[in-house]
Amino acid sequence: MLKPLAFSVAILAALTAGMALADPAAKPTDPQIAHIAYTAGQLDIEAAKQALDKSKNTDVRAFAEEMVRDHTAVNNQALALVKKLNVTPEDNPTSQALTKQAEATHQKLAGLSAQTFDKAYVDNEVAFHKAVNGALSTTLIPNAQNAELKSLLQTGLKLFQEHQQHAEHLAQQLS
Amino acid sequence: MTLVIHRLLLPAAMVFVVALGEASAGEAEVRTIVVKELAFSSASIELHVGDTVEWVNQDIFVHSATADNGSFDVELAPGAHGRAALKTPGVIAYHCRYHPGMKAELHVSE
Ligand SMILES: [Cu+2]
Numbered sequence: 001m002l003k004p005l006a007f008s009v010a011i012l013a014a015l016t017a018g019m020a021l022a023d024p025a026a027k028p029t030d031p032q033i034a035h036i037a038y039t040a041g042q043l044d045i046e047a048a049k050q051a052l053d054k055s056k057n058t059d060v061r062a063f064a065e066e067m068v069r070d071h072t073a074v075n076n077q078a079l080a081l082v083k084k085l086n087v088t089p090e091d092n093p094t095s096q097a098l099t100k101q102a103e104a105t106h107q108k109l110a111g112l113s114a115q116t117f118d119k120a121y122v123d124n125e126v127a128f129h130k131a132v133n134g135a136l137s138t139t140l141i142p143n144a145q146n147a148e149l150k151s152l153l154q155t156g157l158k159l160f161q162e163h164q165q166h167a168e169h170l171a172q173q174l175s
Numbered sequence: 176m177t178l179v180i181h182r183l184l185l186p187a188a189m190v191f192v193v194a195l196g197e198a199s200a201g202e203a204e205v206r207t208i209v210v211k212e213l214a215f216s217s218a219s220i221e222l223h224v225g226d227t228v229e230w231v232n233q234d235i236f237v238h239s240a241t242a243d244n245g246s247f248d249v250e251l252a253p254g255a256h257g258r259a260a261l262k263t264p265g266v267i268a269y270h271c272r273y274h275p276g277m278k279a280e281l282h283v284s285e
Contacts, residue, residue: 066237
């Protein structure tokens with residue numbers, strides 16, 4: 001079975017260790033921050049698409065549709081912003097660690113039956129949003145230099161917090 | 176001379192409008208609540224039975240204004256607005272179906 005807590009810790013470690021790996025003294029730059037935030041959104045959209053493929057549960061499907069809708073909206077805004085600011089999002093160890101982790105989760109979830117899938121997906125959504133919320137509030141938002149980027153990240157944080165709460169309600173419902 | 180009459184008429188017309196406004200104060204009104212940054216604007220507004228609440232969604236996200244007691248359920252697309260008529264007095268708690276932290280209340284008097 002999947003261990004959401006371990007998953008969350010792994011992401012948190014990746015989010016901080018990733019920075020440290022690049023350069024112990026370095027703080028993430030705006031192009032890196034934009035890349036991490038965008039990647040987190042895309043990964044959640046991909047997870048939701050997997051749920052829409054596999055799940056038969058109405059509430060789980062509604063949640064997944066919401067993830068696709070909300071994260072697409074934020075990421076479209078992010079793309080418009082980086083274009084306007086003439087910033088090229090820069091790949092970095094944190095984005096890579098997040099992506100690698102998400103691929104592993106995707107594979108684990110792919111092997112589950114529709115019924116066990118629902119709970120595992122929702123538990124991971126709780127853990128994923130919790131981890132990203134932590135990274136946004138402790139690392140990404142404080143280090144963002146551009147005011148518009150910072151503001152978009154703050155909206156992103158509010159959104160991720162709402163999604164975490166929604167996922168927690170859903171997890172309770174399923175157990 | 177015409178000009179003088181207009182100058183005299185204008186304040187008179189304004190008084191008339193103000194009087195109308197006062198006369199309709201007790202009648203049904205449309206009251207706006209802005210939805211922005213994943214929150215219902217908290218500015219407390221006085222509501223009365225017969226009034227209509229209009230939510231204006233200024234976010235890029237889909238929200239809803241859904242009464243806990245089931246009396247209304249308004250879907251709000253990004254940039255869209257939606258209405259609910261208030262038929263009974265009391266406190267109506269409502270929330271967004273998608274974002275459970277989005278909660279607010281309507282205080283409706285007779
Ligand atoms: Cu909402």
